Amino acid sequence: PPLPSSPLQEEIQQLKGRLEKAEKERNELRLSSDRLESKVAELTSELTDERNTGESASQLLDAETAERLRAEKEMKDLQAKYDALKKQMDSMEMEVMEARLIRAAELNGEMDDDDTGGEWRLKYERATREIDFTKKRLHQEFEDKLEVEQQTKRQLERR
Numbered sequence: 001p002p003l004p005s006s007p008l009q010e011e012i013q014q015l016k017g018r019l020e021k022a023e024k025e026r027n028e029l030r031l032s033s034d035r036l037e038s039k040v041a042e043l044t045s046e047l048t049d050e051r052n053t054g055e056s057a058s059q060l061l062d063a064e065t066a067e068r069l070r071a072e073k074e075m076k077d078l079q080a081k082y083d084a085l086k087k088q089m090d091s092m093e094m095e096v097m098e099a100r101l102i103r104a105a106e107l108n109g110e111m112d113d114d115d116t117g118g119e120w121r122l123k124y125e126r127a128t129r130e131i132d133f134t135k136k137r138l139h140q141e142f143e144d145k146l147e148v149e150q151q152t153k154r155q156l157e158r159r
Contacts, residue, residue, distance in 0.1 A: 064159070071156040078149050082142070089138050093131070100127040 104127065107120035 067156060067159060071153060075149070075153055082146070085142070089142075093135065096131060096134070100124075100131065103127070 104120060104124045107123055
């Protein structure tokens with residue numbers, strides 16, 4: 001049989017109700033706290049991954065920049081060598097031409113004495129052909145070396 005409700009029993013019932021409500025709220029807060037801690041751990045992991053990716057990209061960029069600077073320096077050095085060799089080649093061509101002209105003049109003087117003009121003309125034409133051949137050969141060698149250097153530069157730039 002139910003006991004008549006006394007004010008004390010009503011108060012006990014109210015306190016039990018509040019206790020159950022407080023425990024329910026506490027359990028919900030714990031669950032919410034666990035979810036938030038899990039989310040924080042996940043975001044921390046993502047941040048670490050992003051930081052590592054950024055550092056790797058930075059290192060690659062630094063390496064590429066260093067390689068590009070080295071390639072540019074090498075290109076400048078090769079250009080300087082090319083310019084020096086071209087100047088030297090031009091100087092040598094002039095010396096060869098002068099020597100051949102002097103020789104042709106000497107031959108011309110000798111041939112005038114002999115009255116045989118055909119021989120010096122043949123020697124002069126031969127010397128001219130040799131000069132032209134040497135020019136073409138030196139120019140082709142230069143073009144080949146330049147092509148190799150340009151290919152090397154392109155390969156370095158692709159890296």
